[in-house]
Amino acid sequence: MNKKVLLIYYSQTGQLTEIVNQFSIPFFEKGIDMEIKRIMLSEDYKFPWTGKRFFDVMPESVLGIPVSLEKIIVNEPVYDLIVFAYQPWFLSPSIPANSILINRDFIRLLKGSNVVTLIGSRNMWICAQEEVKKQLKEAQSNLIGNIVLKDTHNNLTSAVSILHWMLNGKKEKLWGIFPKPGVSEADIKNSRNFGEIIKKRLKENNYLNLQNELVENRAVEISSNLMFIEPRAKKIFNIWAKIIIKKKNRTFWLQLFKYYLIFALFVVSPVVILINKFCVQPFLIREIREKKKKYLGIK
Numbered sequence: 001m002n003k004k005v006l007l008i009y010y011s012q013t014g015q016l017t018e019i020v021n022q023f024s025i026p027f028f029e030k031g032i033d034m035e036i037k038r039i040m041l042s043e044d045y046k047f048p049w050t051g052k053r054f055f056d057v058m059p060e061s062v063l064g065i066p067v068s069l070e071k072i073i074v075n076e077p078v079y080d081l082i083v084f085a086y087q088p089w090f091l092s093p094s095i096p097a098n099s100i101l102i103n104r105d106f107i108r109l110l111k112g113s114n115v116v117t118l119i120g121s122r123n124m125w126i127c128a129q130e131e132v133k134k135q136l137k138e139a140q141s142n143l144i145g146n147i148v149l150k151d152t153h154n155n156l157t158s159a160v161s162i163l164h165w166m167l168n169g170k171k172e173k174l175w176g177i178f179p180k181p182g183v184s185e186a187d188i189k190n191s192r193n194f195g196e197i198i199k200k201r202l203k204e205n206n207y208l209n210l211q212n213e214l215v216e217n218r219a220v221e222i223s224s225n226l227m228f229i230e231p232r233a234k235k236i237f238n239i240w241a242k243i244i245i246k247k248k249n250r251t252f253w254l255q256l257f258k259y260y261l262i263f264a265l266f267v268v269s270p271v272v273i274l275i276n277k278f279c280v281q282p283f284l285i286r287e288i289r290e291k292k293k294k295y296l297g298i299k
């Protein structure tokens with residue numbers, strides 16, 4: 001019998017669509033029924049963003065508040081493999097990703113299924129994936145692999161260049177001097193190789209040590225500095241989100257959050273990174289190694 005694969009994703013800019021297209025190429029062959037579904041929102045987010053709309057999705061992203069989705073219609077009641085492709089928004093699964101993860105029909109599909117997560121991010125995806133791991137576990141699915149594509153430029157550079165892309169809609173070099181934002185074309189193309197690895201395992205019906213194989217092939221990489229910053233930043237985002245969600249003058253509070261974020265990113269985070277490098281990392285080598293293992297892994 002043919003292997004049944006469902007790849008479900010959302011993409012606003014089209015970047016994750018390109019990743020999904022490359023990743024799925026190997027699955028279009030005899031013996032595999034590949035079904036690709038885009039998550040459809042009842043009301044989609046407009047692209048490009050305005051600054052106001054961009055920050056306005058922070059509280060709902062962080063608190064996991066869903067939006068309404070169109071009904072998901074799929075061909076099969078059960079799949080041999082589900083690939084869940086998503087992006088982080090504000091260190092959390094994006095609102096479309098959050099919304100599908102609590103969708104009853106999707107939870108029914110997830111139950112008992114093998115799942116691979118495929119992430120298209122800037123570079124801060126760890127906390128989002130920890131959340132997704134939790135939700136997949138709650139849905140009684142079996143996470144067997146995780147692949148992360150990201151912008152590989154310096155954290156501050158990519159923050160500026162991605163924001164430029166988000167606000168003007170063009171994936172281009174800002175002022176001709178910043179690097180092209182987002183996941184590089186070479187990395188997007190290379191996701192086909194990760195698809196190949198997964199397909200081989202699917203056909204063999206053997207997922208033993210799959211994540212190790214993916215890590216060896218650099219499907220996931222962890223930066224020690226970002227690993228230090230991200231969970232701390234997420235805690236602070238949580239506090240902001242809980243405050244803002246209750247406020248009547250939301251616009252004012254979102255402005256405050258925006259200035260806080262700029263300050264945290266460009267002033268606080270470089271200092272924190274220095275402290276981490278010289279005062280924390282040298283003394284916590286084992287703990288850091290353990291944490292890295294956890295984030296690279298699927299447990």
Ligand SMILES: Cc1cc2nc3c(=O)[nH]c(=O)nc-3n(C[C@H](O)[C@H](O)[C@H](O)COP(=O)(O)O)c2cc1C
Pocket residue numbers: 010011012013014015016017054057086087088089090091092120121122123124125166
């Ligand atoms: C509102 C918003 C917040 C984002 N926050 C993050 C983030 O916290 N971490 C990260 O790595 N990327 C972040 N990104 C980038 C996205 O994860 C994604 O890579 C980018 O938006 C590409 O769009 P697509 O996945 O819809 O094709 C954010 C993007 C948006 C629009």
